[in-house]
Amino acid sequence: MSKKQLSTAILCMVFAAMVACKAKPNDTQIQAKVSEQLSSMPEVTADVKDGVVTLSGNVADDATKASAEASVKSTEGVKSVVNNIMVTPAAPPPPPATDTAAIANPADEALRTGVTNISKDFPGADIKVDAGVITVTGELSATKWKTLKQALDALHPKKVDASGLKVK
Template sequence: MKKTLLRFSTIAIIGLTTVTAFDSCKSGPKDADIETSIAAKTNETPALTATVKDGVATLSGMAKNEEEKTQYEGTVKSIEGVKSVVNNITVAPPAPTAAPVEVATADALTTGVTDATKDFPTVTATVADGVVTLNGELERSKLKQLMERVQSLKPKKVENKLKLK
């Protein structure tokens, strides 16, 4: 009886050891397979990448916004074999908005042009839709002075139709 019990115990121990050994040999997907799965599911976001080591996915790259960053992380977490995710993705700063161009109002521009051309009796100026048109005759040496005065009023455009002496 003791021999039967001893044989039964030995067989049971060997059986349990074998089952445990085979069970521990089973592992999840390899890191390279996980990376391939990530690339296949996230091919719409080439600016973002993932590397996998021991089942831990490390995300990197530049996302357009916070939503894209979160969505990419969620997609990677859902892939079989990913144990955890380290999210090193940065969000791109918003593009700077261009400062509006300052253009003088019509009344202020007309008054300013009249004042700027008062020292040049041979020059006439008209203002239409923010565009200043200069007509008449002027000495070449005085052109720079006149143009500086008119440009300082910030019109949309200056059309120079002056005849220079």
């Protein structure tokens, strides 16, 4: 082998080694890196094909969706990102529980209606109905309390409890 051929062979081997060191990561390597980037977002998944990352899943807000895309774009070997992540806002709070006592006891419902009508004239009093008993709390003058008591008694409750009422 001549010096020229030997030099060419060595040069080719050096060039091949340099190219091998600069090789782009394959899809499996990219998938591993992307999965690591998204480890703090378990609701987001990623698939890699030919360097294109497709994101999917559900997140609570647009900021999380954008953050996932940005972190994946910066990963070595990623050519582009297809962001199919859906933004699903948090579920609304459950509706307030219905007052089953009012449904179960129509007499209480009639009392509540009467109490609602009467209580408009007595802003210092808080009046509740439960199991036929009217409970009055708050603060009223003696004259107002006497008038309120007569109106409540006219509804024919089992009892009118004013132990929490302050009469001045």
